[in-house]
Amino acid sequence: MNNPYFDLLMWARGPGFDIALTILIGGLLLRVVEIVVLSRKKDLAKPKGSPVLQGLKTIFTRSVPRKGLIKEAPVTYIGGYIFHIGFAIAFLFLGAHIALIDDLIGIQWPEANKALIETAAALAVVALIALAWTRITNPVRRALTTFDDWLVWLLSILPLVTGYIAVNRIFGDGTLMMAIHMLSAEALMVAFPFTKLMHAVTFAMARYYNGSIQGRKGAES
């Protein structure tokens, strides 16, 4: 109990996490309500296709790129897939994360083995570095990039790197590293509602609207 970082870890696990979770959930609700209250006018044109069904379908189908597009922007597409899948595996299938979720909402599922999780995390980090590289070198991506993009990039890579270091005790004090890992995840949670991280929730709304607009016309989406 003499570890000087113990209190920091305890804070990160306790009040820190509670504060971050409150901001995350409160912020998320606020941002979603902020969108929904704007509503949209009823469309009076007689539908040719099925707007609702196609809207729902598009939430899933838009995860697949259009034919030929991957070769136009391979790093963005492939890096994007690897990052999202890698991050999801590391986040959702690590035993400690499952225990945390179980604690919060009482749901649990089997954990994945360590090699899979570490490979996933490492690939996600490599993908993020590649994506950052194209953000600097690709003129379109560079022109679109704002502070928000770099902040989100940093907040996404930190939990992956610090988690890997803490679990494998690569360097530094184990307790401190675990505290830093938790704080980095909490920073991600706090920033979530106020940055483009919101897309992780609102993509479903955007894809639904896109699909329903096209679907009404009997057009593809």
Place this chain on the structure above:
Amino acid sequence: MTATLERGLNALREQIDAPVASFFTSCVSCGLCAEACIFYKETGDPELTPIHKLDLMRRVWSNEYTLFGRAKSMLGMGHKITEGDLTKWERLVYDSCTMCGRCTLVCPVGNDIAMMIRKMREGMSSSGHAPAELVGAAERHSDYGSPMGKLHTMLAAKIKAAEKETGIPIEMDKAGVDYLVLLSAQEIVEYSDVLPALARIFKKAGVTWTISNEGFEATNVGVQIGNRDIARNLVSMVVGAAEKLGVKGIISPECGHAYQALRWEGPNLIGRSYDFEVVHIIELLDRLAAQGKLKTKGKDHTRLTFHDPCQINRRGGINKEPRRLLDMVADNFIETEDAGTMNWCCGGGGGVGANDRAADLRFKAFNRKKRQFEGVGAEKVVTMCAYCHHTLDEQLELHNMDSIETQGLTEMIGEYLDDEA
């Protein structure tokens, strides 16, 4: 702040709804929309990235419709819009976007970027930033019934010529017929072969039809400029004519944005659903063929390809119909790469073709079509939009490819109609 700027901002505010907010919230600035954009791809100019073209509307949304943005604005940190911004964005919103909607189908989070450009143009036009040529066309259409001015006399002459050619009488303003036929000004002035084709096809199929002196022109520059009031007036002219004559339906001609304006925007512009059907001419011809009422004889052996008009296929859902019709009359029909839903725009739609400032961009954009046509060795290009047709003619000439023939699909069907069957 000037009065015009304030008017523009107000118009933009009116356009912000839940879909727009969900789109801006979801954007991850990945830049993939640029890969779908003909103007970016053919110029390599990152300024022309579709989502960037919406940046002014995004700022209004961020500054005024998000709590965080409002807080930033109150602290004086919001990125305000100036008159100079609006001037700068004219090139992005009008000159380098045909609202073709390829970006809309590519965006991984599902943003309907083309729809937002349509909305952003409302703000641009309200603040006096619409291209002069389009504003002029809107005035002519409102005052004289067509974007090219008063065409009543020319239409009467073309109808007489069609009657003489076919021996089929065409009665104007005839009540109680099946369909009110609309034309685009382009068809009246440039591609009038469509009239005799329609007369013969409909006579054979037993379809009754008429043309109204009060509303015969289908195009809608209000939709292109982004002015709901003008768009509503133009739609109302046609709807009024249809209701007065008590027709069962309106036939939307071979014109891309006219179909969007009449079929999809129209009821929302006038605030009520129609009691009649709006059908695109190619949809109707396909339907008649399926019912056995449209029979053709012989086939075109030319190596030909089809150009999909964005507003009719990608944004209008009419994809298989023209292909079924082409198969009836052509035996050397070859598709270009990306044909169908993801076809590349001709570069002239959405008002770009009428905008002199965009001439250079239009020329560059057409290099895509040029390569596609060369890739399949096309001797002829068929389309189903008179404005695409016009742009193809213009650009094939400018690109020294005028040996390639062009034709509207309705005229082509007319040419191979079996008059004896």
